[in-house]
Amino acid sequence: MTEHINANIDRFSGFADCYDRYRPQPPAVIPEILAQLLGDPMPTLVVDLGSGTGLSTRIWAGKAREVIGIEPNADMRRVAKAQTPPDAGIRYQNGLSTQMHVPDASADIICCSQAFHWMAPEPTLAEVARVLHPGGVFAAIDCDWPPTLHWQAEQAYRALMHQVGMLEHQHGIYHTVKKWPKDRHLANIQASGHFRYTNEVIVHHVESGNTDRLIGLALSQGGVEGLLKLGLTEEEIGLTAFRATVYALLGDTPCPWYFGYRVRLGVR
Numbered sequence: 001m002t003e004h005i006n007a008n009i010d011r012f013s014g015f016a017d018c019y020d021r022y023r024p025q026p027p028a029v030i031p032e033i034l035a036q037l038l039g040d041p042m043p044t045l046v047v048d049l050g051s052g053t054g055l056s057t058r059i060w061a062g063k064a065r066e067v068i069g070i071e072p073n074a075d076m077r078r079v080a081k082a083q084t085p086p087d088a089g090i091r092y093q094n095g096l097s098t099q100m101h102v103p104d105a106s107a108d109i110i111c112c113s114q115a116f117h118w119m120a121p122e123p124t125l126a127e128v129a130r131v132l133h134p135g136g137v138f139a140a141i142d143c144d145w146p147p148t149l150h151w152q153a154e155q156a157y158r159a160l161m162h163q164v165g166m167l168e169h170q171h172g173i174y175h176t177v178k179k180w181p182k183d184r185h186l187a188n189i190q191a192s193g194h195f196r197y198t199n200e201v202i203v204h205h206v207e208s209g210n211t212d213r214l215i216g217l218a219l220s221q222g223g224v225e226g227l228l229k230l231g232l233t234e235e236e237i238g239l240t241a242f243r244a245t246v247y248a249l250l251g252d253t254p255c256p257w258y259f260g261y262r263v264r265l266g267v268r
Helices: 002-010 016-022 029-038 074-083 121-131 151-170 182-192 211-219 222-229 239-250
Strands: 045-049 066-070 090-093 107-113 132-143 197-209 255-267
Touching (some): 016 074, 016 211, 029 197, 045 121, 074 090, 121 132, 121 182, 151 239, 182 255, 211 239
Antiparallel strands (some): 197 255
Protein backbone atom coordinates (compact mmCIF):
# COMPACT_ATOMS: atom_id res chain seq x y z
CA MET A 1 0.00 0.00 0.00
CA THR A 2 2.84 2.43 0.82
CA GLU A 3 4.27 1.82 -2.66
CA HIS A 4 0.94 2.85 -4.22
CA ILE A 5 0.67 5.95 -2.04
CA ASN A 6 4.16 7.16 -2.93
CA ALA A 7 3.68 6.42 -6.64
CA ASN A 8 0.33 8.22 -6.69
CA ILE A 9 1.88 11.28 -5.05
CA ASP A 10 4.94 11.28 -7.31
CA ARG A 11 2.73 10.99 -10.39
CA PHE A 12 1.86 14.69 -10.02
CA SER A 13 5.38 16.05 -9.57
CA GLY A 14 7.05 18.32 -12.10
CA PHE A 15 4.09 19.86 -13.95
CA ALA A 16 2.13 21.77 -11.32
CA ASP A 17 2.37 25.05 -13.23
CA CYS A 18 0.92 23.40 -16.35
CA TYR A 19 -1.80 21.78 -14.24
CA ASP A 20 -2.85 25.06 -12.68
CA ARG A 21 -2.81 26.92 -15.99
CA TYR A 22 -4.92 24.52 -18.06
CA ARG A 23 -7.19 22.59 -15.70
CA PRO A 24 -10.73 23.89 -15.06
CA GLN A 25 -11.87 25.40 -11.78
CA PRO A 26 -14.93 23.74 -10.19
CA PRO A 27 -18.22 25.64 -10.56
CA ALA A 28 -18.97 28.32 -7.96
CA VAL A 29 -22.38 26.71 -7.39
CA ILE A 30 -20.76 23.76 -5.60
CA PRO A 31 -19.94 25.72 -2.41
CA GLU A 32 -23.52 27.03 -2.48
CA ILE A 33 -24.97 23.52 -2.70
CA LEU A 34 -22.75 22.17 0.08
CA ALA A 35 -23.42 25.13 2.38
CA GLN A 36 -27.16 24.64 1.87
CA LEU A 37 -26.89 20.95 2.76
CA LEU A 38 -24.88 21.94 5.82
CA GLY A 39 -27.49 24.52 6.80
CA ASP A 40 -24.93 27.28 7.27
CA PRO A 41 -24.17 29.90 4.58
CA MET A 42 -20.76 30.57 6.14
CA PRO A 43 -19.09 27.29 7.23
CA THR A 44 -16.53 27.56 10.01
CA LEU A 45 -14.03 25.12 8.47
CA VAL A 46 -13.82 23.66 4.97
CA VAL A 47 -11.16 21.07 4.14
CA ASP A 48 -10.15 20.54 0.52
CA LEU A 49 -8.68 17.04 0.43
CA GLY A 50 -6.15 16.47 -2.34
CA SER A 51 -6.16 20.19 -3.05
CA GLY A 52 -3.50 20.10 -5.78
CA THR A 53 -2.66 23.59 -7.01
CA GLY A 54 -5.60 25.10 -5.14
CA LEU A 55 -8.03 25.36 -8.07
CA SER A 56 -10.71 23.67 -5.96
CA THR A 57 -9.61 25.45 -2.77
CA ARG A 58 -9.73 29.03 -3.99
CA ILE A 59 -13.43 28.78 -4.89
CA TRP A 60 -14.04 28.84 -1.10
CA ALA A 61 -12.38 32.24 -0.59
CA GLY A 62 -14.90 34.46 1.20
CA LYS A 63 -17.36 31.56 1.54
CA ALA A 64 -15.97 30.00 4.74
CA ARG A 65 -14.29 31.34 7.85
CA GLU A 66 -11.32 29.00 7.45
CA VAL A 67 -10.19 26.80 4.55
CA ILE A 68 -7.45 24.18 4.67
CA GLY A 69 -6.06 22.57 1.53
CA ILE A 70 -4.47 19.20 2.23
CA GLU A 71 -2.02 18.05 -0.43
CA PRO A 72 0.87 15.55 -0.12
CA ASN A 73 2.71 16.69 -3.26
CA ALA A 74 5.17 19.51 -2.50
CA ASP A 75 5.24 20.78 -6.10
CA MET A 76 1.46 21.15 -6.12
CA ARG A 77 1.49 22.92 -2.73
CA ARG A 78 4.15 25.34 -3.99
CA VAL A 79 1.92 26.51 -6.85
CA ALA A 80 -1.17 26.57 -4.63
CA LYS A 81 0.49 28.90 -2.16
CA ALA A 82 1.82 31.14 -4.94
CA GLN A 83 -1.60 31.43 -6.60
CA THR A 84 -3.62 32.07 -3.44
CA PRO A 85 -3.93 35.65 -2.12
CA PRO A 86 -2.58 35.94 1.44
CA ASP A 87 -5.84 37.45 2.68
CA ALA A 88 -8.06 34.66 1.24
CA GLY A 89 -8.38 32.81 4.56
CA ILE A 90 -6.81 29.71 3.01
CA ARG A 91 -3.81 27.72 4.14
CA TYR A 92 -2.21 24.58 2.74
CA GLN A 93 -0.60 21.74 4.60
CA ASN A 94 1.00 18.39 3.93
CA GLY A 95 -1.21 15.41 4.63
CA LEU A 96 -2.76 12.22 3.30
CA SER A 97 -6.37 11.22 2.78
CA THR A 98 -5.89 8.75 5.63
CA GLN A 99 -3.99 11.18 7.86
CA MET A 100 -5.18 14.76 7.47
CA HIS A 101 -3.69 16.17 10.71
CA VAL A 102 -6.97 17.94 11.44
CA PRO A 103 -8.76 17.58 14.83
CA ASP A 104 -11.71 15.22 15.37
CA ALA A 105 -15.18 16.52 14.49
CA SER A 106 -13.76 19.92 13.47
CA ALA A 107 -14.79 20.30 9.82
CA ASP A 108 -18.14 21.39 8.43
CA ILE A 109 -17.36 20.37 4.85
CA ILE A 110 -14.71 18.16 3.25
CA CYS A 111 -14.34 18.36 -0.53
CA CYS A 112 -12.27 16.09 -2.71
CA SER A 113 -12.09 17.43 -6.27
CA GLN A 114 -10.60 15.35 -9.08
CA ALA A 115 -8.69 13.32 -6.49
CA PHE A 116 -10.85 10.69 -4.75
CA HIS A 117 -10.00 8.07 -7.40
CA TRP A 118 -6.37 8.22 -6.22
CA MET A 119 -7.35 7.37 -2.62
CA ALA A 120 -8.20 4.03 -1.04
CA PRO A 121 -11.93 4.46 -0.34
CA GLU A 122 -12.41 2.66 2.99
CA PRO A 123 -9.58 4.22 5.05
CA THR A 124 -10.12 7.61 3.41
CA LEU A 125 -13.82 7.67 4.26
CA ALA A 126 -13.03 6.56 7.82
CA GLU A 127 -10.69 9.56 8.14
CA VAL A 128 -13.32 11.84 6.58
CA ALA A 129 -15.83 10.61 9.16
CA ARG A 130 -13.34 11.30 11.96
CA VAL A 131 -12.74 14.89 10.85
CA LEU A 132 -16.36 15.84 10.02
CA HIS A 133 -18.68 16.77 12.84
CA PRO A 134 -22.18 15.18 12.87
CA GLY A 135 -24.15 16.85 10.10
CA GLY A 136 -20.98 17.73 8.19
CA VAL A 137 -20.88 17.24 4.42
CA PHE A 138 -18.47 15.26 2.26
CA ALA A 139 -18.30 15.76 -1.52
CA ALA A 140 -16.29 13.81 -4.09
CA ILE A 141 -16.23 16.03 -7.18
CA ASP A 142 -15.24 14.95 -10.69
CA CYS A 143 -15.57 16.54 -14.11
CA ASP A 144 -16.09 14.55 -17.29
CA TRP A 145 -13.16 14.41 -19.72
CA PRO A 146 -12.90 15.96 -22.21
CA PRO A 147 -15.26 18.95 -22.04
CA THR A 148 -17.87 19.34 -24.76
CA LEU A 149 -16.38 21.73 -27.34
CA HIS A 150 -16.02 20.12 -30.81
CA TRP A 151 -16.90 16.52 -31.53
CA GLN A 152 -13.88 15.75 -33.69
CA ALA A 153 -11.48 17.41 -31.26
CA GLU A 154 -13.08 15.42 -28.43
CA GLN A 155 -12.61 12.20 -30.40
CA ALA A 156 -8.95 13.08 -30.98
CA TYR A 157 -8.49 13.71 -27.26
CA ARG A 158 -10.07 10.38 -26.34
CA ALA A 159 -7.91 8.56 -28.89
CA LEU A 160 -4.80 10.17 -27.42
CA MET A 161 -5.75 9.16 -23.87
CA HIS A 162 -6.47 5.60 -25.04
CA GLN A 163 -2.97 5.49 -26.55
CA VAL A 164 -1.51 6.91 -23.32
CA GLY A 165 -3.27 4.23 -21.27
CA MET A 166 -1.91 1.43 -23.44
CA LEU A 167 1.61 2.86 -23.22
CA GLU A 168 1.34 3.16 -19.43
CA HIS A 169 0.49 -0.54 -19.16
CA GLN A 170 3.18 -1.44 -21.69
CA HIS A 171 5.82 0.39 -19.65
CA GLY A 172 4.65 -0.97 -16.30
CA ILE A 173 3.46 2.30 -14.77
CA TYR A 174 0.38 0.64 -13.28
CA HIS A 175 2.53 -1.86 -11.41
CA THR A 176 2.95 0.82 -8.76
CA VAL A 177 0.32 3.52 -9.44
CA LYS A 178 -3.19 2.62 -8.29
CA LYS A 179 -6.53 4.32 -8.86
CA TRP A 180 -10.12 3.41 -8.10
CA PRO A 181 -13.12 3.69 -10.49
CA LYS A 182 -14.90 7.04 -10.36
CA ASP A 183 -18.23 5.41 -11.10
CA ARG A 184 -17.96 3.57 -7.75
CA HIS A 185 -17.58 6.74 -5.65
CA LEU A 186 -21.22 7.00 -4.58
CA ALA A 187 -21.47 3.26 -3.88
CA ASN A 188 -18.30 3.44 -1.77
CA ILE A 189 -19.66 6.40 0.20
CA GLN A 190 -22.91 4.51 0.82
CA ALA A 191 -21.16 1.24 1.72
CA SER A 192 -18.88 2.93 4.25
CA GLY A 193 -21.74 3.30 6.74
CA HIS A 194 -20.47 6.71 7.86
CA PHE A 195 -23.18 8.83 6.25
CA ARG A 196 -26.88 9.21 7.02
CA TYR A 197 -27.63 10.78 3.61
CA THR A 198 -26.02 10.18 0.21
CA ASN A 199 -26.79 11.51 -3.24
CA GLU A 200 -25.29 12.47 -6.59
CA VAL A 201 -25.75 15.95 -8.02
CA ILE A 202 -24.92 16.96 -11.60
CA VAL A 203 -23.80 20.52 -12.36
CA HIS A 204 -21.99 22.19 -15.23
CA HIS A 205 -19.45 24.91 -15.77
CA VAL A 206 -18.49 26.94 -18.85
CA GLU A 207 -14.94 28.07 -19.60
CA SER A 208 -13.25 28.78 -22.91
CA GLY A 209 -10.24 27.52 -24.78
CA ASN A 210 -8.51 27.00 -28.09
CA THR A 211 -5.93 24.59 -29.48
CA ASP A 212 -3.26 25.64 -26.99
CA ARG A 213 -5.52 24.97 -24.03
CA LEU A 214 -6.64 21.55 -25.27
CA ILE A 215 -3.02 20.55 -25.77
CA GLY A 216 -2.24 21.95 -22.33
CA LEU A 217 -5.12 19.97 -20.86
CA ALA A 218 -3.59 16.81 -22.32
CA LEU A 219 -0.15 17.74 -20.97
CA SER A 220 -1.69 18.28 -17.52
CA GLN A 221 -2.65 14.61 -17.32
CA GLY A 222 -0.40 12.50 -15.11
CA GLY A 223 -0.33 9.69 -17.66
CA VAL A 224 1.12 11.91 -20.37
CA GLU A 225 3.66 13.45 -17.99
CA GLY A 226 4.62 10.02 -16.68
CA LEU A 227 5.47 8.81 -20.18
CA LEU A 228 7.48 11.97 -20.89
CA LYS A 229 9.40 11.38 -17.64
CA LEU A 230 10.25 7.89 -18.88
CA GLY A 231 11.85 9.42 -21.95
CA LEU A 232 9.19 8.77 -24.57
CA THR A 233 8.96 11.43 -27.25
CA GLU A 234 5.83 13.41 -28.02
CA GLU A 235 5.65 11.60 -31.35
CA GLU A 236 5.76 8.17 -29.66
CA ILE A 237 3.03 9.20 -27.24
CA GLY A 238 0.84 10.59 -30.02
CA LEU A 239 1.06 14.25 -29.01
CA THR A 240 2.58 15.38 -32.31
CA ALA A 241 -0.32 14.02 -34.34
CA PHE A 242 -2.79 15.30 -31.75
CA ARG A 243 -1.40 18.84 -32.02
CA ALA A 244 -1.76 18.84 -35.79
CA THR A 245 -5.29 17.44 -35.72
CA VAL A 246 -6.56 19.82 -33.06
CA TYR A 247 -5.00 22.88 -34.63
CA ALA A 248 -6.65 22.06 -37.96
CA LEU A 249 -10.01 21.80 -36.15
CA LEU A 250 -9.85 24.64 -33.64
CA GLY A 251 -7.09 27.03 -34.62
CA ASP A 252 -6.31 29.93 -32.29
CA THR A 253 -9.85 31.19 -31.73
CA PRO A 254 -11.31 30.34 -28.29
CA CYS A 255 -14.71 28.70 -28.08
CA PRO A 256 -16.91 27.77 -25.09
CA TRP A 257 -15.97 24.60 -23.21
CA TYR A 258 -18.82 22.90 -21.34
CA PHE A 259 -17.63 20.85 -18.37
CA GLY A 260 -20.01 18.41 -16.70
CA TYR A 261 -19.41 17.77 -12.99
CA ARG A 262 -20.58 14.83 -10.87
CA VAL A 263 -20.78 15.58 -7.16
CA ARG A 264 -21.15 12.51 -4.94
CA LEU A 265 -22.38 13.56 -1.53
CA GLY A 266 -22.53 12.21 1.98
CA VAL A 267 -23.89 13.88 5.14
CA ARG A 268 -22.27 12.60 8.32
